Structures are given as C-alpha cells and as structure tokens.
Amino acid sequence: MFNVVKAELRKLRRPTLFFGTMGAALFFTGLITSFIYLMIDSPQGNGDRGRSIGREVLGLASGSVNGFASVGNFLGIIALCVFAAQTAQEYTYGTLRNLLIRQPGRMKILIGKLISMMLFAIAMIAIAAIVSIAISYILAPGAEVSTDLWFTSAGFEAIFTTFINVTISVVAFGIVGMVLGLLLRSPISAISFGVLWLLIVENLLIAVKNSLQNWLPGAQLSAIASGGAVDLTYKHALTVGGLYVAVGAIVASVLFVRRDVAN
Amino acid sequence: MPNTAISVSDLSKKYDDRLAVSHINFEVPLGTVCGFVGPNGSGKTTTMRMLLGLITPTTGQGHILGEPIEHPEKYLSRVGAMIEGPAFYPALSGYENLMVLAKLGGFPLERVQQLLDKVGLGDRGKSKFKTYSLGMKQRLGIAAALLPEPKLLMLDEPTNGLDPEGIQEVRALLRDLANEGTTVFVSSHLLSELEIISDYIVMLRKGEIVFAGPIGELMAQQQPTIIAKSLNHSDLKRIVEIAELAGHHAVIRNDSVHVLAEMDWAPVLNKAAFDAGITLAQLAPQLPNLEETFFEMTGEK
Ligand SMILES: Nc1ncnc2c1ncn2[C@@H]1O[C@H](COP(=O)(O)OP(=O)(O)OP(=O)(O)O)[C@@H](O)[C@H]1O
Ligand SMILES: [Mg+2]
Numbered sequence: 001m002f003n004v005v006k007a008e009l010r011k012l013r014r015p016t017l018f019f020g021t022m023g024a025a026l027f028f029t030g031l032i033t034s035f036i037y038l039m040i041d042s043p044q045g046n047g048d049r050g051r052s053i054g055r056e057v058l059g060l061a062s063g064s065v066n067g068f069a070s071v072g073n074f075l076g077i078i079a080l081c082v083f084a085a086q087t088a089q090e091y092t093y094g095t096l097r098n099l100l101i102r103q104p105g106r107m108k109i110l111i112g113k114l115i116s117m118m119l120f121a122i123a124m125i126a127i128a129a130i131v132s133i134a135i136s137y138i139l140a141p142g143a144e145v146s147t148d149l150w151f152t153s154a155g156f157e158a159i160f161t162t163f164i165n166v167t168i169s170v171v172a173f174g175i176v177g178m179v180l181g182l183l184l185r186s187p188i189s190a191i192s193f194g195v196l197w198l199l200i201v202e203n204l205l206i207a208v209k210n211s212l213q214n215w216l217p218g219a220q221l222s223a224i225a226s227g228g229a230v231d232l233t234y235k236h237a238l239t240v241g242g243l244y245v246a247v248g249a250i251v252a253s254v255l256f257v258r259r260d261v262a263n
Numbered sequence: 264m265p266n267t268a269i270s271v272s273d274l275s276k277k278y279d280d281r282l283a284v285s286h287i288n289f290e291v292p293l294g295t296v297c298g299f300v301g302p303n304g305s306g307k308t309t310t311m312r313m314l315l316g317l318i319t320p321t322t323g324q325g326h327i328l329g330e331p332i333e334h335p336e337k338y339l340s341r342v343g344a345m346i347e348g349p350a351f352y353p354a355l356s357g358y359e360n361l362m363v364l365a366k367l368g369g370f371p372l373e374r375v376q377q378l379l380d381k382v383g384l385g386d387r388g389k390s391k392f393k394t395y396s397l398g399m400k401q402r403l404g405i406a407a408a409l410l411p412e413p414k415l416l417m418l419d420e421p422t423n424g425l426d427p428e429g430i431q432e433v434r435a436l437l438r439d440l441a442n443e444g445t446t447v448f449v450s451s452h453l454l455s456e457l458e459i460i461s462d463y464i465v466m467l468r469k470g471e472i473v474f475a476g477p478i479g480e481l482m483a484q485q486q487p488t489i490i491a492k493s494l495n496h497s498d499l500k501r502i503v504e505i506a507e508l509a510g511h512h513a514v515i516r517n518d519s520v521h522v523l524a525e526m527d528w529a530p531v532l533n534k535a536a537f538d539a540g541i542t543l544a545q546l547a548p549q550l551p552n553l554e555e556t557f558f559e560m561t562g563e564k
Binding site for chain 2: 003004006007010011014016017089093094095097098099100101102103104105260261262
C-alpha cells in the first residue's frame with residue numbers, strides 16, 4: 001500500500017496539476033480573505049452570502065482564521081474535482097488495468113490513492129492557511145482590526161482547530177469526489193455532477209425549504225469547515241456528513257472491488 | 264514447480280447474454296512462445312483479462328505459474344502484461360509513466376531507463392506520452408510489461424501499429440526472452456505473424472478453442488494437397504473424375520484442381536492425364552501454409 005502511495009504521488013506532482021491546483025487554492029484564499037478586510041464597511045457585507053463580519057469578531061483570538069475558514073468551502077470543491085479526476089481518469093485512460101496488474105489488491109489501490117490525495121490536500125490546506133493568515137495580518141491595520149489576541153495561546157488553538165476542521169471537511173469533499181469518480185467512471189461527469197450539485201442544486205433546495213440545510217450533504221461538509229453554522233451545530237454536521245461519506249465510500253468500494261475491469 | 268505456465272479448464276465469460284469465451288481448455292508449457300490466435304471478437308482479450316484477475320470468469324478454473332487465478336496477488340509479481348493496447352497517462356512522459364508502475368510494483372527504478380533503451384525509446388523517454396507515435400506507444404507498453412523481469416509475459420496484439428521493421432524487432436525480442444526462459448503468451452489475429460516465433464499455438468474462434476498444441480501438430484493436421492492446372496476448363500472436370508476414380512477427393516478452384524493426396528501420387532495423376540490426352544500446365548504440391556489452415560479452422564474466408 002505504501003508503494004501505491006508513492007506511485008500516486010508521482011502522478012500528483014505533475015507540474016500542471018500541482019501548480020494549477022495550488023494556484024487555484026491561493027487565488028480563492030487571497031480573494032476571500034482580502035474581501036473580508038477590504039470590504040469591512042461595505043453595506044453588502046464582507047462574508048459569504050452577504051454576511052457581515054465585524055471588527056469585534058475579527059479582533060477575537062480566532063480572528064486570524066476567519067478568512068481561512070471561509071475558504072474551506074472552495075478548497076473542498078477543488079479537492080472534490082482533483083480526487084474525482086484522479087480516480088475517474090484511470091477508467092478513461094484505461095490505466096486502471098495497469099495498476100491492477102501491478103497491485104491486484106483493489107482495496108489497497110483505493111486506500112493508497114486516498115492517502116496520497118489526502119497528503120496533496122493537506123499541502124494545499126496548509127498553504128492556504130499560511131497565505132490567508134498572512135494576508136489577514138497585513139490587511140488588519142488598514143481595516144482597523146486589532147490583532148493583539150491572534151497569536152496568544154487561545155489564538156494558536158483557534159488556528160489549530162480550524163485547520164483540523166477544514167482538513168476534515170476538505171478530505172470529506174475529496175472522498176465524495178472519489179466516490180463520484182468510481183461510480184461515474186468519467187472525470188467530466190463526476191466533476192460536473194459534484195460541482196453542480198454543491199453550488200446549484202443544494203442552494204436551490206435550501207432556498208425552497210430552509211430546514212434541508214440540516215440534511216443535505218454539501219451543507220454538512222461546509223459547516224464542518226467553519227466549526228458549525230447558523231442553526232446547524234458542528235456535531236450534527238459531523239454526524240450527518242460523516243454518514244453520507246461513509247455510505248458513499250462503502251458502496252463505491254464494494255463496487256470497485258467486485259466490478260469487472262473490462263475497458 | 265509446475266511445468267505449465269498457463270492452464271485453464273472449462274473457462275467461460277458471459278457478457279450480458281453472450282458467451283464471449285465458451286468453456287475453453289488449454290495449457291501452455293513453461294519456457295515456450297505460445298501464439299494465441301483468433302479473428303476479431305473471438306475472445307482473446309477476454310481470456311487474457313480473466314488470466315490477470317481483471318474480470319471474473321463465469322465458469323471454470325485457471326492456473327498461472329501454478330497459482331489459481333482467483334488469487335492474482337500470488338502470481339502477478341512474476342507476470343508482465345499488456346492488454347488491449349498500451350494505456351498510459353498522456354500528460355506524463357514515457358519515463359514518468361514507467362516510474363509510476365515501477366514504484367507501484369516495488370521494482371528497481373534503474374530498470375526504467377534500461378527498458379526504455381531496450382525498446383528503442385531511450386532518447387524519447389522525457390517526451391510526454393501523448394506526443395508518441397502509435398509504434399512508440401506500443402513499445403512503451405512492452406517496456407512496462409517487462410518491468411517485473413517476468414516469468415510469464417502476456418502481450419495482447421503487441422505488433423499492432425508497428426512497421427515491418429518494428430514487427431521484426433518485437434519478434435526478435437520475444438524470441439530472446441524465451442531463450443532466457445521467459446514464457447511468452449502473445450495474441451494476434453494473424454497466424455502468419457506468430458508462426459515464425461511460436462512453439463505452441465492456441466487458436467480461438469467465437470470463444471471456442473479450435474486448436475491447442477505444438478505448432479508441428481498444426482502443420483501435420485494440414486491435408487496434403489496436389490494442385491493440377493490446366494488451361495482448358497473441360498479438362499479440369501476430367502482431372503476430377505480421374506482423381507475420384509482413384510479414390511481421392513478433388514475439387515475445382517479457379518483454373519486448377521485441388522486433389523487431396525500425397526505428393527507421391529502426382530506422377531500417377533500426370534500419367535493418367537497424359538493418357539487421357541490432357542496437357543497439364545502445372546502439377547505441384549500445395550506448400551504448407553498455416554494461414555490457409557487457420558482460415559479453414561476458424562471458418563473465416
Ligand atoms: N466489456 C464488454 N462488454 C460486453 N461485451 C464485451 C466486452 N468486452 C468484450 N465483449 C465481447 O466479447 C467478445 C470477445 O471480445 P474480445 O475483446 O475478447 O475479442 P478479441 O479476440 O480480443 O478481439 P480483437 O482481435 O478484436 O481484439 C466480443 O463479442 C465482444 O463484443
Ligand atoms: Mg482484443
């Protein structure tokens with residue numbers, strides 16, 4: 001299985017993929033973090049969906065990671081795309097048969113792939129965290145936000161907790177991508193289905209019936225990143241989101257282990 | 264250690280309602296080059312996939328290097344294979360593609376460059392796979408199959424897309440590997456492409472075995488035939504009568520008569536024809552032609 005991880009990392013470090021993904025992550029991180037500070041007095045709000053994040057919130061010990069936590073969702077979508085593409089392309093390129101000839105343990109292939117992509121995702125999250133905190137620190141004085149509490153022990157604890165929550169959320173999004181890749185066996189279908197569902201279908205459903213927020217998979221995984229949301233506790237999000245991911249992962253793995261590789 | 268590299272019994276694969284491979288039995292002895300021949304859609308690739316644990320057989324058993332095909336992990340580290348053409352990551356170079364597989368199999372990484380050199384891609388290893396010509400892709404596939412220094416090499420139509428020189432090279436490579444003790448199981452839809460290098464032939468038609476055995480036996484199965492040519496069509500009919508009178512089956516094909524008989528009967532036929540006032544334009548044995556046998560056996564023409 002360690003060999004699978006090493007082999008997969010070889011694919012993930014391809015420059016266009018690696019720098020492309022990191023670039024996208026940095027772009028969203030920079031954009032969203034800057035927005036919070038630059039638009040702090042905007043009547044349209046400076047957070048997602050027009051929410052306002054005030055100076056008093058940003059000045060708390062957890063203030064430094066406000067931007068980073070808001071980026072979590074985008075990092076999740078990026079992870080979904082990368083995990084889905086890296087999994088489904090084995091079918092479209094026909095390379096799955098090469099992998100299975102060299103490593104017939106199909107669960108080992110799946111787990112090795114997951115571990116390698118998790119490492120990739122963690123690298124992306126770490127870079128996003130550093131950049132987001134740095135941008136926050138640079139823009140805070142201009143926005144008259146106090147950073148006094150940011151690097152106290154409570155501040156570091158907040159950074160750590162947010163990092164863990166974002167990682168859980170992003171990896172969960174990634175696993176959803178992998179599941180879609182295994183089920184649909186085509187990168188384009190897996191990515192478009194996943195992204196359309198998360199960005200459009202869920203939002204529409206929630207707009208029609210607000211309580212669905214507590215039960216739709218994307219909403220749970222997003223809430224995990226930000227440590228819970230309005231009317232949606234962290235524990236609930238973790239339980240329901242975890243259930244979705246577990247069921248999806250089990251169904252896709254069983255299918256993958258049993259299914260004929262005939263293309 | 265068993266002395267068969269591959270043995271299958273009653274092996275079948277059903278896709279939906281159609282039997283792609285139907286209750287086949289054959290064995291491939293260790294250390295031989297075995298040609299696996301059959302027309303398009305006869306089930307060659309399907310059989311190879313079952314032998315590699317990629318698809319589950321509907322019925323039957325198989326053993327590779329003595330291990331059952333239900334447990335591919337027991338033998339695949341000693342098997343190299345390319346199935347249904349080369350498949351690689353287009354955005355990675357040939358070198359990187361092989362590195363992925365070398366890491367996956369836990370093989371020495373130096374082998375990657377050695378194998379690229381061996382298949383003639385030494386100087387193009389750094390180019391992306393998607394920029395390769397068909398022949399180069401095929402060579403990379405063969406290199407990948409050689410990564411484990413396999414005891415058994417399975418290649419599915421490895422000469423597809425190669426020019427005559429490339430085909431010669433692949434044949435020479437396979438023969439060399441066999442001389443070093445590798446068992447080679449190689450498929451093609453042309454018998455003529457494999458008869459030169461094969462010791463053993465397994466022939467498939469519509470999912471069924473029509474021949475499996477040493478190539479010498481296949482030659483021996485050929486009916487000896489004398490071909491008698493005459494310019495006059497009515498003479499041909501009389502030659503048929505002469506042959507049948509002597510108890511030999513004969514048919515007219517184009518401007519000649521094919522008589523199923525040993526060559527030593529030719530002088531008799533010649534004399535009889537002469538006595539009957541027929542001038543033969545030609546009288547010759549039909550040269551052993553495996554392709555002809557192949558078409559007869561597989562029913563394609
Ligand atoms: N994944 C699949 N689903 C359904 N039918 C299939 C599948 N793969 C192969 N078949 C069918 O099985 C039969 C045998 O196909 P196979 O690919 O094994 O033939 P082949 O001898 O390798 O042919 P070729 O020389 O064209 O490569 C064909 O009728 C084919 O249509
Ligand atoms: Mg085939």
